[in-house]
Amino acid sequence: MNSNFTSKIFRLLVGVFTLALASACSLQPAPTASPSPTGPRTIRVMTHDSFSISEGVLAQFENENNTKVQFLKSGDTGTALNKAILSKDKPLADVFYGVDNTFLSRALDEGIFIPYASPRLADIPEAFKLDTQNRALPVDYGDVCLNYDRAYFTQHNLKPPQTLDDLLKAEYKGLLIEENPATSSPGLAFLLATIGVKGDPGYLDYWKGLVENDVLVVNDWETAYYTEFSGSSGKGPRPMVISYNSSPVFELIYAGTPLDEPPTVAVVDDDTCFRQIEFVGILQGGQNQDLAEKWVDFMLSTAFQEDLPMQMFVFPVNLAAKLDEAFVKYLQIPKKTASVSPQEIAANREQWLKAWTEAVLR
Amino acid sequence: MDRGRVALSRQAPYIGNVVRRSSPWLAPLGFLALFYFYPLASILQTSFARGEAGLVAPFIDVISSASMRGVLWFTLWQAALSTLLTMLFGLPGAFLLARYEFRGKSVILALTGISFVLPTLVVAAAFNAILGPRGWANLALMDLFGLIQPPIHFVNTFLAILTAHVFYNTTIVLRIVGDYWSHLDPRMGQAAQTLGADRWRTLVHVTLPLLMPAVTTAALLIFIFNFTSFGVILVLGGPRFATLEVEIYNQTIGLFNLPLAATLAMIQLVFTLCLTIAYTRFSARLSSPNTLRPRRFSQRCLTNWRSRLLASLYLTALLALLVLPLAALVTRSFLRVEPPRSGSTNWEADFTLDYYRELSVNRKESLFYTPPTTAIGVSLGYALATTCLALALGLPAAWALARDARSPASRIFDPMLMLPLGTSAVTLGLGFIVALDQPPLDLRASILLVPLAHTLVAFPFVVRSLTPSLRSIRPRLRQAAEVMGATPLQAFRHIDLPIIGRALLVAATFAFAISFGEFGATALVARPEYPTIPVMIYRYLSQPGALNYGQALALSTLLAVITALSMLAIERFRVADVGEF
Numbered sequence: 001m002n003s004n005f006t007s008k009i010f011r012l013l014v015g016v017f018t019l020a021l022a023s024a025c026s027l028q029p030a031p032t033a034s035p036s037p038t039g040p041r042t043i044r045v046m047t048h049d050s051f052s053i054s055e056g057v058l059a060q061f062e063n064e065n066n067t068k069v070q071f072l073k074s075g076d077t078g079t080a081l082n083k084a085i086l087s088k089d090k091p092l093a094d095v096f097y098g099v100d101n102t103f104l105s106r107a108l109d110e111g112i113f114i115p116y117a118s119p120r121l122a123d124i125p126e127a128f129k130l131d132t133q134n135r136a137l138p139v140d141y142g143d144v145c146l147n148y149d150r151a152y153f154t155q156h157n158l159k160p161p162q163t164l165d166d167l168l169k170a171e172y173k174g175l176l177i178e179e180n181p182a183t184s185s186p187g188l189a190f191l192l193a194t195i196g197v198k199g200d201p202g203y204l205d206y207w208k209g210l211v212e213n214d215v216l217v218v219n220d221w222e223t224a225y226y227t228e229f230s231g232s233s234g235k236g237p238r239p240m241v242i243s244y245n246s247s248p249v250f251e252l253i254y255a256g257t258p259l260d261e262p263p264t265v266a267v268v269d270d271d272t273c274f275r276q277i278e279f280v281g282i283l284q285g286g287q288n289q290d291l292a293e294k295w296v297d298f299m300l301s302t303a304f305q306e307d308l309p310m311q312m313f314v315f316p317v318n319l320a321a322k323l324d325e326a327f328v329k330y331l332q333i334p335k336k337t338a339s340v341s342p343q344e345i346a347a348n349r350e351q352w353l354k355a356w357t358e359a360v361l362r
Numbered sequence: 363m364d365r366g367r368v369a370l371s372r373q374a375p376y377i378g379n380v381v382r383r384s385s386p387w388l389a390p391l392g393f394l395a396l397f398y399f400y401p402l403a404s405i406l407q408t409s410f411a412r413g414e415a416g417l418v419a420p421f422i423d424v425i426s427s428a429s430m431r432g433v434l435w436f437t438l439w440q441a442a443l444s445t446l447l448t449m450l451f452g453l454p455g456a457f458l459l460a461r462y463e464f465r466g467k468s469v470i471l472a473l474t475g476i477s478f479v480l481p482t483l484v485v486a487a488a489f490n491a492i493l494g495p496r497g498w499a500n501l502a503l504m505d506l507f508g509l510i511q512p513p514i515h516f517v518n519t520f521l522a523i524l525t526a527h528v529f530y531n532t533t534i535v536l537r538i539v540g541d542y543w544s545h546l547d548p549r550m551g552q553a554a555q556t557l558g559a560d561r562w563r564t565l566v567h568v569t570l571p572l573l574m575p576a577v578t579t580a581a582l583l584i585f586i587f588n589f590t591s592f593g594v595i596l597v598l599g600g601p602r603f604a605t606l607e608v609e610i611y612n613q614t615i616g617l618f619n620l621p622l623a624a625t626l627a628m629i630q631l632v633f634t635l636c637l638t639i640a641y642t643r644f645s646a647r648l649s650s651p652n653t654l655r656p657r658r659f660s661q662r663c664l665t666n667w668r669s670r671l672l673a674s675l676y677l678t679a680l681l682a683l684l685v686l687p688l689a690a691l692v693t694r695s696f697l698r699v700e701p702p703r704s705g706s707t708n709w710e711a712d713f714t715l716d717y718y719r720e721l722s723v724n725r726k727e728s729l730f731y732t733p734p735t736t737a738i739g740v741s742l743g744y745a746l747a748t749t750c751l752a753l754a755l756g757l758p759a760a761w762a763l764a765r766d767a768r769s770p771a772s773r774i775f776d777p778m779l780m781l782p783l784g785t786s787a788v789t790l791g792l793g794f795i796v797a798l799d800q801p802p803l804d805l806r807a808s809i810l811l812v813p814l815a816h817t818l819v820a821f822p823f824v825v826r827s828l829t830p831s832l833r834s835i836r837p838r839l840r841q842a843a844e845v846m847g848a849t850p851l852q853a854f855r856h857i858d859l860p861i862i863g864r865a866l867l868v869a870a871t872f873a874f875a876i877s878f879g880e881f882g883a884t885a886l887v888a889r890p891e892y893p894t895i896p897v898m899i900y901r902y903l904s905q906p907g908a909l910n911y912g913q914a915l916a917l918s919t920l921l922a923v924i925t926a927l928s929m930l931a932i933e934r935f936r937v938a939d940v941g942e943f
Contacts, residue, residue: 044807049901051890054726056727058729072889073889073890074886075791079615082618083886086795087796182601182612183596183601183612219601220483222903223517223597227487228517232911233699233907234490234911247906250907254907254908254909254910255907255908256714256716257698349616
């Protein structure tokens with residue numbers, strides 16, 4: 001027995017225990033956003049874990065308003081929204097960004113936002129403004145579209161599909177990967193695209209057709225895109241996947257080696273994509289409403305809007321915002337997307353998912 | 363006044379006794395009350411309050427729904443089968459590591475620990491590199507037999523779930539059972555053999571019964587892990603499989619049906635509680651004090667060719683399952699794979715360090731860019747804090763449990779200690795938001811929440827890995843020390859601590875590993891300035907582009923290497939000191 005060692009361990013344990021107690025007793029309340037006379041005020045922005053912003057763009061806002069911005073990332077969109085709803089009596093933040101049109105009704109029904117008619121709304125097309133009371137203001141959008149592997153289609157002399165019905169054709173049998181709408185945001189968007197185009201209950205027949213044509217369903221975008229899709233660097237076996245209209249451009253930008261053109265293509269024909277629009281809102285009961293309004297204005301301004309695509313792979317709703325060259329050259333934007341209103345989504349979500357699960361997975 | 367004082371002084375020894383007996387429980391129970399029971403009760407109350415159906419109706423709904431019964435049934439039997447397979451696969455390894463001394467043993471043990479910390483998406487990618495549609499195994503078979511379609515279907519099958527559960531949990535058997543086994547007095551078995559028992563009978567009638575405390579402990583931990591399995595089911599099992607935990611997530615996040623989610627979470631808890639109560643009753647009968655011996659008395663060398671052959675065969679299988687997928691992952695992080703150019707069908711692969719270099723570049727000038735060194739530092743910091751906290755809380759609890767196994771306090775508290783492991787992570791995560799919103803405990807946005815959440819998972823592990831060794835200490839040793847005038851603290855320091863020193867290091871290893879690889883709770887806590895390595899891996903993996911995918915694999919490789927090094931460091935610590943208690 002090495003008593004020297006045991007006494008060392010013993011002292012260590014006593015030390016650790018004291019430390020644990022001490023730290024438990026000195027738990028500081030998290031810094032609150034109270035104004036102090038001299039230093040900058042703090043504003044808290046709650047968001048999902050895909051949020052990103054350039055350092056320079058943020059510094060501009062902080063300097064102009066003598067403010068410090070603290071971001072709280074709270075998991076995926078649904079989780080972050082649930083956290084905002086459950087903390088609405090004592091809000092964690094002043095602003096919430098990131099609720100999209102598939103979750104919008106949940107946020108509005110729970111009354112977490114207060115209305116704010118930002119002057120910047122004038123620069124934004126009406127089609128994006130889904131809440132007439134301006135509790136949730138549109139910031140950006142992205143289209144969930146079919147992507148295909150350019151090399152595979154060239155080698156096999158295959159014409160890309162142009163409509164949802166094309167996907168039922170024999171030449172595309174066993175080629176498509178799709179995400180489970182119950183667990184994945186692009187998966188839900190694609191289900192909504194089929195509902196928008198085929199109606200309810202027509203979409204179920206369409207999905208039975210997809211199943212007969214050997215569609216592969218996986219739970220998450222990462223597995224679909226990196227494990228099963230042949231156009232990504234995961235080099236899977238299937239050449240068509242449900243992803244975003246922006247994915248091909250990012251394959252080009254993050255290729256590692258310079259490429260002449262993107263290795264994948266997004267299909268953006270009429271009635272094949274579903275548009276996800278993300279919103280920002282001022283949280284009810286926040287401490288810094290004046291700053292919160294400034295932050296919302298800032299998110300709708302060209303400075304922030306032009307920063308969006310490279311940071312978050314989504315696109316500006318403000319028409320005055322200019323896009324980078326790569327996007328101007330390679331980004332395909334659908335002219336007419338399938339549409340289902342947030343109210344319809346909220347009312348039917350559970351029933352649609354259940355029926356879809358019965359038709360496709362059982 | 364006087365009479366009062368007399369009465370008090372008469373009661374004093376009794377009160378003192380009660381205080382002394384229950385004082386080790388204070389810190390662990392206080393911690394659980396504040397950071398587990400209070401948040402859990404708050405979220406359950408909030409959830410049920412949102413439904414108009416009251417408390418009973420949702421339970422009847424669940425029980426009467428065929429699909430929910432299906433989910434419950436699947437959750438139970440996949441966990442049971444996975445646990446059985448893991449035990450069968452791990453026990454020979456525990457024997458080998460316990461009874462034999464051979465070169466490279468600590469490296470092998472460290473390598474088997476890596477699988478325990480890897481995030482599910484990374485494990486899926488690793489398995490995929492071998493068994494996926496374009497994995498090595500499939501490509502080789504297609505090449506060999508001239509097949510057009512890949513012959514092995516692995517991703518999104520039940521087999522993938524089982525394999526992943528064995529992959530994750532084998533190290534628990536190796537460490538908990540292996541460590542206990544290495545201290546078992548070999549003379550018992552030798553005596554049986556002298557009396558004419560063959561090896562098989564010795565194993566069944568002598569060794570296994572003596573091992574039962576460690577075996578049941580490992581099985582219980584593994585079962586609860588599998589019972590609450592989430593990532594493995596989602597990513598490797600695919601959309602056709604759902605456990606309770608998956609269903610709770612879907613109901614909470616997808617459908618915002620909080621009453622139903624809370625009902626499912628309660629059912630999950632009740633099962634965990636019943637299981638733990640059964641375990642407690644069972645293990646109370648099993649555990650008998652026996653003399654644990656220093657390792658040097660129990661370990662032999664592999665001498666004859668038969669034992670060498672069997673050992674090599676087993677180790678090959680072990681490494682094939684636990685290390686080969688990692689090797690594929692590491693290899694892939696150094697390869698740039700390019701699609702076949704026109705006219706050719708061959709994939710081109712070049713060696714590259716680009717993905718590692720790119721980790722240190724903030725290409726997007728993003729505010730949230732984190733250099734890998736920072737992420738490593740943050741991960742290590744959280745893991746160390748978790749280890750210290752879990753040991754500080756788990757040690758007194760395990761000590762109290764072992765000392766008075768039959769006291770009412772132990773009987774009540776023992777099953778409760780396991781509850782955090784069997785609790786739905788998403789439910790508890792939202793519980794923190796609802797409950798911890800008052801100063802001085804407004805921890806909703808505090809970085810302290812990460813080690814606190816990790817400790818909730820690590821703490822039951824610590825208690826369980828320590829109890830079998832603590833219970834094996836003969837009470838007479840402690841009594842002798844106390845007769846000689848040692849205070850309980852001194853007795854603990856000089857009797858218990860040396861004997862459990864190695865189990866303590868096993869506990870520390872697990873606490874460290876649990877925190878180091880954790881993703882779910884870490885991602886829920888809202889401070890993007892301090893991402894851990896797993897959080898960074900998910901950030902890269904959720905974006906398209908070869909460079910992002912490569913960086914995710916490079917970071918996974920770093921995570922694996924640091925895990926192995928940390929485990930080796932803990933191993934060294936024990937060999938140098940308490941190894942020969």
